[in-house]
Amino acid sequence: MRKYTPKDNVQAKAYYTDRFWVSPRVPQSPVEEGTHFAKVVETLGAQCKEAYIVDGQLVVHIDATENFNVMKTLKEQCGYTQCSEQSAVDYLAQDGEFELFWQLLNIDEAKRIRVTTRIKQGEAIESIEKLYKSANFAERELFDMFGIKVNNHPFLKRILMPDDWEGHPLLKTYPLHGDEFASWYEVDKIFGKEYRDIIGPENRDPAMIDRYDTKRFSRIGYEVPFAADYTDEEQQPVEYSDTFLVDYNKPSKTLDERK
């Protein structure tokens, strides 16, 4: 929960000073002796670089080159028969690395494991599709969204974006509104590049009003015929009524004055 801040007098000051609030880390605890997870860590042996418990789940850090062997051990010896999720996190700006994770589920024990590793940009990862069929689409998405190559994948092709797309949208460096290629994608593809001038750039301002566009906007108070051309008309300043202007800087409570 955020700390409560009084929200009266909201006009005068912004009451959210913690806009870029960073949530506290979930506490980590060591793996206890004699539990199921202790056995898993023991089975993995030297492959496990670091292991701890978060939220009742075991988190295992491994070497990126060993992911297939680790997953094989977990599946065949520890009963983790489902790979429910696999993706990456872009820490390129922070650490110059991607964090990859695999979320595994043991149905017999009702336990979950997260296997994580770190790779540099341009490095590839081994496919675990031979162990878990669900990894097929997840790895394609990994490739599509981050550009991480997956070795020995049967069909490594973009899954969400079109095949001829440029860039990998889930990278933190990718702009939300898309780069130049993205913003002209449909125009280039359907009509060709020469139609860019005719169609024009995308309007990214949802509140845009064009006062001279008499086809789409009505000029309330200054009605003109549909599609009339008023581009050379003189700019009329917006009129305000002085009687309705309210001075928001004045304190609203005037009890004292009345007294």
Place this chain on the structure above:
Amino acid sequence: MAQHQVNYASAAGLPIALTSVDKLVNWGRSNSLWPLTYGLACCAIEMMASGASRYDFDRMGTIFRASPRQADVMILAGTLSKKHSEFARRLYDQMTEPKWVISMGSCANTGGMFNTYATVQGVDRIIPVDIYLPGCAPRPETLQYALMMLQKKIRRESADMKKRPIQDLTNQKGPRKARLI
């Protein structure tokens, strides 16, 4: 015989109604607008509701067709992603003239809340739109109203599809001016 039977001969008239070709053709066109069964996102749910028995599009002569070759209207109901824009345009091209387009919902009109790299910011970037229908999602009544507005629009168009003039409704008193789009 039944009382409503008309004796044409004794009424000194024949069953003749005078009209123009434009009116007759547009009467036919506007009363059998067949939209393409084509939904893109959540707005399509409202479009389905309009087609179902409670709101009953059929009574307006609006019957959804499964093939673009048989359709007159394309209701772009929902978020058009950039990946799909090519196919939407292909479906539009496959429809036979005369054809009209209703852009349904804020996503189709402007991209709506999806102000992102993957969404087409308004379907009018790739397809000419006749009616923009605001709302997220517009209720079925709104879609029906849009269709009625489209019918009105068709009725005042020329039946000659090469011209497709629209009349200037703001100048009602004088002779009706027709402009080419």
